[in-house]
Amino acid sequence: MKALFSCLCLALPLAGHLGLAQSPTPADDWKPATSNQPGKLYPQVNSEGRVKFRIVAPEARNVSVSFRDSSPFTQGEDGAWIGYTRPLDEGFHYYTITIDGAEVPDPNSRFFFGANRWGSGVEIPAHDQDFYALKNVPHGRLREVLFYSPSTDSVRRAFVYTPPGYDQDVDQRYPVLYLQHGWGENEYSWGAQGCAHLILDNLIAAHATRPFLLVMTYGMTNEIEFGRLREFDIGPFETVLLRELIPFIDATFRTRSDQRHRAMAGLSMGGMETKLITLRNPDTFSHIGLFSGGSIRPEDIADMTAFREKNRLVFVSYGSREERGAASGKVAAEALKQAGVNSHYYESPLTAHEWLSWRRSLYQMAPLLFTQER
Amino acid sequence: MKALFSCLCLALPLAGHLGLAQSPTPADDWKPATSNQPGKLYPQVNSEGRVKFRIVAPEARNVSVSFRDSSPFTQGEDGAWIGYTRPLDEGFHYYTITIDGAEVPDPNSRFFFGANRWGSGVEIPAHDQDFYALKNVPHGRLREVLFYSPSTDSVRRAFVYTPPGYDQDVDQRYPVLYLQHGWGENEYSWGAQGCAHLILDNLIAAHATRPFLLVMTYGMTNEIEFGRLREFDIGPFETVLLRELIPFIDATFRTRSDQRHRAMAGLSMGGMETKLITLRNPDTFSHIGLFSGGSIRPEDIADMTAFREKNRLVFVSYGSREERGAASGKVAAEALKQAGVNSHYYESPLTAHEWLSWRRSLYQMAPLLFTQER
Numbered sequence: 001m002k003a004l005f006s007c008l009c010l011a012l013p014l015a016g017h018l019g020l021a022q023s024p025t026p027a028d029d030w031k032p033a034t035s036n037q038p039g040k041l042y043p044q045v046n047s048e049g050r051v052k053f054r055i056v057a058p059e060a061r062n063v064s065v066s067f068r069d070s071s072p073f074t075q076g077e078d079g080a081w082i083g084y085t086r087p088l089d090e091g092f093h094y095y096t097i098t099i100d101g102a103e104v105p106d107p108n109s110r111f112f113f114g115a116n117r118w119g120s121g122v123e124i125p126a127h128d129q130d131f132y133a134l135k136n137v138p139h140g141r142l143r144e145v146l147f148y149s150p151s152t153d154s155v156r157r158a159f160v161y162t163p164p165g166y167d168q169d170v171d172q173r174y175p176v177l178y179l180q181h182g183w184g185e186n187e188y189s190w191g192a193q194g195c196a197h198l199i200l201d202n203l204i205a206a207h208a209t210r211p212f213l214l215v216m217t218y219g220m221t222n223e224i225e226f227g228r229l230r231e232f233d234i235g236p237f238e239t240v241l242l243r244e245l246i247p248f249i250d251a252t253f254r255t256r257s258d259q260r261h262r263a264m265a266g267l268s269m270g271g272m273e274t275k276l277i278t279l280r281n282p283d284t285f286s287h288i289g290l291f292s293g294g295s296i297r298p299e300d301i302a303d304m305t306a307f308r309e310k311n312r313l314v315f316v317s318y319g320s321r322e323e324r325g326a327a328s329g330k331v332a333a334e335a336l337k338q339a340g341v342n343s344h345y346y347e348s349p350l351t352a353h354e355w356l357s358w359r360r361s362l363y364q365m366a367p368l369l370f371t372q373e374r
Numbered sequence: 375m376k377a378l379f380s381c382l383c384l385a386l387p388l389a390g391h392l393g394l395a396q397s398p399t400p401a402d403d404w405k406p407a408t409s410n411q412p413g414k415l416y417p418q419v420n421s422e423g424r425v426k427f428r429i430v431a432p433e434a435r436n437v438s439v440s441f442r443d444s445s446p447f448t449q450g451e452d453g454a455w456i457g458y459t460r461p462l463d464e465g466f467h468y469y470t471i472t473i474d475g476a477e478v479p480d481p482n483s484r485f486f487f488g489a490n491r492w493g494s495g496v497e498i499p500a501h502d503q504d505f506y507a508l509k510n511v512p513h514g515r516l517r518e519v520l521f522y523s524p525s526t527d528s529v530r531r532a533f534v535y536t537p538p539g540y541d542q543d544v545d546q547r548y549p550v551l552y553l554q555h556g557w558g559e560n561e562y563s564w565g566a567q568g569c570a571h572l573i574l575d576n577l578i579a580a581h582a583t584r585p586f587l588l589v590m591t592y593g594m595t596n597e598i599e600f601g602r603l604r605e606f607d608i609g610p611f612e613t614v615l616l617r618e619l620i621p622f623i624d625a626t627f628r629t630r631s632d633q634r635h636r637a638m639a640g641l642s643m644g645g646m647e648t649k650l651i652t653l654r655n656p657d658t659f660s661h662i663g664l665f666s667g668g669s670i671r672p673e674d675i676a677d678m679t680a681f682r683e684k685n686r687l688v689f690v691s692y693g694s695r696e697e698r699g700a701a702s703g704k705v706a707a708e709a710l711k712q713a714g715v716n717s718h719y720y721e722s723p724l725t726a727h728e729w730l731s732w733r734r735s736l737y738q739m740a741p742l743l744f745t746q747e748r
Contacts, residue, residue: 038560039596056475056476057474058474058476059435059436059474059475060474061474079475097478099474099476100432100433100435100473100474101430101431101432101433101434102429102432102478103430104471104478105478105481107479111479111492116412116413118411118484139519139520139529141517141519143517143518144516144517144565146513147513148510155508155509155510155513168626222413252541252542253541254541
C-alpha cells in the first residue's frame with residue numbers, strides 16, 4: 001500500500017540507530033524524508049538517522065541548518081547547497097534553514113506549528129513506527145470545530161477525534177480525553193506531528209483500547225515568553241476549558257459527560273496545565289496524564305483520601321534522555337502508588353523532550369483509560 | 375469580537391481599491407495581514423491593496439518577492455529588508471520570497487498549498503469580505519476522513535464539511551456537493567484559502583441556502599506538468615471519485631444519495647474535471663459548477679433531451695479580469711439557457727484567476743443548489 005501523508009513513516013527500514021559513535025562518512029543510503037512536501041527529494045534521511053539537506057541558493061554565501069553539530073554546507077556547481085546533520089534521535093524534529101542570515105523554512109519540508117511559528121520539521125523513522133503508521137484499518141475522523149468563548153470574546157478552534165463508527169452507531173456515547181500541546185505549539189500539533197488520530201486508530205483496530213474522543217484546543221500558552229513560564233496564569237485557559245469548551249463538547253458530541261469518563265493529559269507545558277487544572281477540579285477529571293511535563297507527588301494533593309476515591313489514573317512519562325525529569329518523575333510515581341493511587345510511570349527509550357516521547361506516551365496511556373467502571 | 379484565524383479579514387476598512395493609477399508614495403496606513411502567522415507584524419497591507427514585506431536577512435545581498443512590479447527591497451540598519459508591491463486585487467494571493475537566489479517561503483506568513491507546494495499567501499481585504507468572515511454564528515464542522523482506495527492501493531484523504539446541527543439531528547439526511555481545487559492545489563485548499571466552510575456557515579445562518587455537505591478530495595491533477603494539461607487522463611480520478619469516494623461518503627455520512635441530491639463543482643482544472651465527469655455520468659450528478667474552468671456549450675451535450683431531463687443546474691463563473699474565459703463563458707451559458715437548461719452565469723467583479731473569484735462563485739452557486747424538488 002502506498003502511503004500518502006504525514007506520520008506514515010512506512011518507507012525506511014532502519015538498520016539500527018547508531019548514536020554519536022558513527023563513522024565520519026555518512027552511510028550512503030539516503031531516502032527522502034516522509035515529512036517532505038509531495039514530490040520533494042530532499043531532505044533525505046539515512047540509516048544512521050542523519051538528515052541531508054539540499055537548498056537551491058545560487059547567490060548565497062552561507063547556508064546552515066539549526067541542528068547543532070551539523071556539517072558545514074557546501075555549494076555545488078548547480079548552485080545548490082548540501083549539508084547534513086549528526087545522527088538524530090528517532091522521531092520528529094523542528095528545524096530552520098539560515099540563508100545569509102535569514103532564518104527561513106526549508107521550502108522542501110512540510111510545515112508544522114512549533115517553537116511558536118509554522119516552520120519545517122523532519123521525521124526520522126523509528127524502529128517502532130508501526131504504532132503511529134497510517135494503515136488500512138478503520139479510521140476515525142479529525143474534525144475542526146469552532147466555538148464561541150464569551151470569556152475571551154473570540155471564536156476558538158478545537159480538533160475533535162471521533163473513533164471509527166462514531167457517525168454510524170448513533171446510540172453509543174464515548175468517554176473524552178482532553179489532550180494539550182506544549183509551549184510554542186497549538187491545537188494542530190497532536191493531529192499533525194503528534195499522529196494522535198493514527199495512534200488511536202491503530203489501538204482501536206487491535207482492540208487494545210476502549211474507543212474514546214480526543215479533544216485538542218489551544219492552551220493559551222504562547223502569550224508568555226518561554227523564560228517567564230513561572231508567571232503563567234492558568235485562570236483564563238481553565239475558564240475556556242471548563243466553562244466553555246467542555247460544555248460545548250458535551251452538548252454537541254455524544255459524550256459520557258460524568259467525571260468517570262473524562263480525562264486530561266498534556267505534554268510539557270500542557271502537562272503543567274493538566275496538573276494545575278485536574279488537581280483543582282477533581283470532580284471534573286478522573287484520569288490524568290503528564291508527558292514530559294512534571295509529576296504529581298503525594299504532597300501535591302491536599303486531600304489524599306478524596307483523591308484516591310475520585311481519581312482513576314495518574315500517568316507520568318518522560319523520555320529517557322530527559323534525565324532529571326525522568327528520575328524525579330519515576331520517584332514521584334512510585335510514591336503516589338505507595339499512597340494508594342493508580343499511578344503509572346513510562347519512560348520512552350532513547351528519546352528526549354520531543355514528539356516520539358509523546359506519541360509513545362499516548363500509546364502507552366490510552367489502554368489504561370476508562371477501564372475501571374466501578 | 376476578536377478574530378483568531380484564517381479567512382477572517384475583519385480588520386481593514388478599505389477606502390477603495392485604487393488600481394494602478396495610485397500615487398507613487400504608498401498610503402501610510404499599513405496593518406498586519408490577516409494571513410500572517412500569530413503575532414507577526416509583517417507582511418502588512420495598506421488601503422491601496424499594496425503589501426509591504428520585512429525580511430530579516432542581515433548578510434543577504436538581494437531580497438525580492440514574486441509579485442511583479444514590486445519596489446526593489448532595501449536593507450535598513452537593523453539588517454531587515456523592506457519592499458512593497460503594486461496595488462493587488464482584493465482577495466488571496468500566493469507568493470515567494472527570494473533571498474540571494476533561494477526561493478523560500480516568507481517565514482512570517484501562514485502556509486497554503488498552491489503552485490504545487492506549501493508556501494506563503496497574503497490576504498488583501500475585500501470590500502465584500504463579510505460573506506467569508508468568521509462570525510459568531512452556528513458553525514459546521516470540517517472533518518478529515520481517510521478512505522482506502524483499491525484502484526490506487528492507497529489510503530486517501532478527504533475533507534467533509536457538515537452543516538451546523540449535523541451531529542445533533544441524527545434523522546436528517548443531506549445533499550452533497552463534491553468540490554474540487556485547481557492544478558497545483560489539493561484537498562486542503564477549499565477549507566483554507568477557499569473559506570468554503572465559513573461561506574456555508576454564513577449562508578446557512580442567513581437562511582440563504584439549503585444545508586448540504588461539502589466533500590473535498592485531491593483531484594490527482596498535480597501529477598502532470600502544467601504545460602501538458604491537455605494530456606490529463608480523467609480516468610483514474612473518475613474511478614476514485616465514483617467507485618470509491620462517493621460510496622464511502624454515502625455509507626458513512628447521512629447523505630441523500632440519489633442523483634437529484636448530488637452536485638459537483640470545481641475551479642480551474644477542477645472545473646475541467648467537473649465538466650468531464652458530470653457529462654459522462656448524468657445519472658450521478660444533477661448540478662454542475664465550473665469556476666474559471668471552462669464552460670458547457672450545447673454542442674458538448676450528446677443528448678440534450680436527456681440532459682434537460684436529468685440536469686438541474688449548470689453554473690459557470692469567471693473573474694471579470696479573465697477576459698477571454700469570461701466572454702466565452704457568458705456566451706455558452708446563454709446558449710445553454712436558450713436550449714432549455716437551468717443555466718446561470720456569474721462574473722466576479724475586478725478579480726482574475728484567483729481565490730476571491732472562487733469564494734464568490736461558491737457563495738453565488740450555493741443558493742441555487744438542491745432547490746428543485748420535483
